[in-house]
Amino acid sequence: MPHIDVELDKLKVKLLEMWDLVEYQLQSGREAMLNADQELAKQIVKRDRKVNQFDVKIDRMCENFFALFTPVAVDLRLVLAVLKINANLERIGDTASGIARFAQKLSSPVSMELLELTNLMPMYDEAISMFADCRVAFKNNDPVLAKPIIKRDKALDKIYRKSDGIVTKYMANNPDKISEALVILSIIKKVERVGDQVTNIAEEIIFYREAKVVKHKADRKKKKD
Amino acid sequence: MSKRTNKLEAINLDAYYGDFQALKGINIAMEEKNVTAFIGPSGCGKSTFLRTFNRMNDYIEGFRTEGEILMDGRDIYAKEVRVDELRKEVGMVFQKPNPFPKSIFENVVYGLKIQGIKKKAILEEAAEKSLKRAALWNEVKDNLNKSALALSGGQQQRLCIARALAISPSVLLMDEPASALDPLSTAKIEELIYELKNDYTIVIVTHNMQQAGRVSDNTAFFYMGELVEYAKTKTMFTSPQDNRTQNYITGRFG
Numbered sequence: 001m002p003h004i005d006v007e008l009d010k011l012k013v014k015l016l017e018m019w020d021l022v023e024y025q026l027q028s029g030r031e032a033m034l035n036a037d038q039e040l041a042k043q044i045v046k047r048d049r050k051v052n053q054f055d056v057k058i059d060r061m062c063e064n065f066f067a068l069f070t071p072v073a074v075d076l077r078l079v080l081a082v083l084k085i086n087a088n089l090e091r092i093g094d095t096a097s098g099i100a101r102f103a104q105k106l107s108s109p110v111s112m113e114l115l116e117l118t119n120l121m122p123m124y125d126e127a128i129s130m131f132a133d134c135r136v137a138f139k140n141n142d143p144v145l146a147k148p149i150i151k152r153d154k155a156l157d158k159i160y161r162k163s164d165g166i167v168t169k170y171m172a173n174n175p176d177k178i179s180e181a182l183v184i185l186s187i188i189k190k191v192e193r194v195g196d197q198v199t200n201i202a203e204e205i206i207f208y209r210e211a212k213v214v215k216h217k218a219d220r221k222k223k224k225d
Numbered sequence: 226m227s228k229r230t231n232k233l234e235a236i237n238l239d240a241y242y243g244d245f246q247a248l249k250g251i252n253i254a255m256e257e258k259n260v261t262a263f264i265g266p267s268g269c270g271k272s273t274f275l276r277t278f279n280r281m282n283d284y285i286e287g288f289r290t291e292g293e294i295l296m297d298g299r300d301i302y303a304k305e306v307r308v309d310e311l312r313k314e315v316g317m318v319f320q321k322p323n324p325f326p327k328s329i330f331e332n333v334v335y336g337l338k339i340q341g342i343k344k345k346a347i348l349e350e351a352a353e354k355s356l357k358r359a360a361l362w363n364e365v366k367d368n369l370n371k372s373a374l375a376l377s378g379g380q381q382q383r384l385c386i387a388r389a390l391a392i393s394p395s396v397l398l399m400d401e402p403a404s405a406l407d408p409l410s411t412a413k414i415e416e417l418i419y420e421l422k423n424d425y426t427i428v429i430v431t432h433n434m435q436q437a438g439r440v441s442d443n444t445a446f447f448y449m450g451e452l453v454e455y456a457k458t459k460t461m462f463t464s465p466q467d468n469r470t471q472n473y474i475t476g477r478f479g
Contacts, residue, residue, distance in 0.1 A: 004475070
């Protein structure tokens with residue numbers, strides 16, 4: 001393998017390790033919330049430091065790569081994509097840690113009724129599934145796999161938009177569960193952010209493979225009209 | 226597209242060294258006061274192509290072309306074109322600095338003297354102007370009678386550029402002008418190219434991808450006598466269309 005490919009491979013491997021860690025954080029956040037598991041939530045918050053270490057390390061690796069290899073074309077786009085995906089993974093890590101902080105506020109497992117009404121669990125599972133598919137798309141350099149992920153985010157947005165009304169109504173009917181409902185509403189907002197960040201990552205994979213900018217497509221369409 | 230006019234153009238150009246076809250059906254148009262970089266592996270035809278613009282290949286036995294090379298819309302291989310007149314329009318700088326074993330001053334005014342210009346005042350004025358344009362004046366103004374061979378490699382190369390500029394060409398051909406120079410001299414030559422493109426149409430052959438990126442507006446990639454891709458340099462180095470271009474510029478050829 002040419003030297004440049006060895007270095008690019010190292011970069012990809014490091015990013016995939018970070019990806020695994022962040023996925024674990026998201027999964028753990030789901031468990032901590034569902035079971036109001038204080039101990040697990042505490043571990044997640046603590047483990048975010050590891051995510052941050054990956055962030056710094058990958059930034060440094062990219063900086064070195066630019067300085068030493070002055071990449072062009074597909075190599076350049078890969079390193080640019082790695083930089084941006086890294087930033088998004090770090091933020092998803094922060095989001096998972098934020099979910100854990102909200103889970104710490106729960107004194108007992110969340111009511112099934114509230115979970116069913118808000119659709120939080122299918123939303124959370126879809127976010128994790130999008131995140132995992134995105135990882136495969138990156139690992140296999142597959143923009144075809146990345147493209148549908150962007151569309152899947154719309155389902156998360158829909159659940160998020162409806163959540164306000166649903167939770168308000170629930171709180172009116174269950175005044176004793178207001179604090180719990182507020183936690184769930186906050187977590188829905190967090191999961192919605194995860195969807196956006198995964199979308200950003202999918203867009204970077206398409207840019208890296210096809211040299212096409214697909215982000216902010218809606219803005220550009222509006223401008224044309 | 227740009228509103229600039231095309232200074233140089235090749236239409237269906239084939240070139241042969243005897244039986245060997247060095248250039249195959251080249252079609253390209255280069256805009257006035259722009260820098261075009263020719264890149265490609267050794268033997269791809271880029272230097273042969275560069276040299277067709279001032280008919281340097283004419284001296285090589287068995288060399289012939291088919292198709293057209295136009296400068297300002299005129300075929301430079303037409304019978305009525307005088308090669309010495311053409312070379313007044315098209316200056317050339319080579320890979321290795323090649324000053325004559327004469328003084329700095331004599332080097333710069335050599336072309337003018339050949340043209341029959343003898344007046345000292347005119348020659349002195351031309352020498353100063355050319356040396357200033359080549360960013361060498363401040364370094365040599367007090368030693369114009371010193372031998373050109375006593376200059377450093379980087380200074381010699383700028384002297385060769387000054388010599389090329391002295392005859393007031395409109396096109397400057399550069400065949401790897403900085404490949405024999407250290408990074409500082411290279412930076413000076415690159416700065417100079419950036420300055421000169423305000424007044425000249427420049428074509429540069431380079432093996433240094435970063436240099437092509439830094440100095441040129443457009444880049445042409447040649448491979449095995451063909452022009453594979455020709456695009457804005459920005460596009461070429463971020464999203465080349467042809468796989469052969471991508472493999473070459475990322476260093477994965479062959």
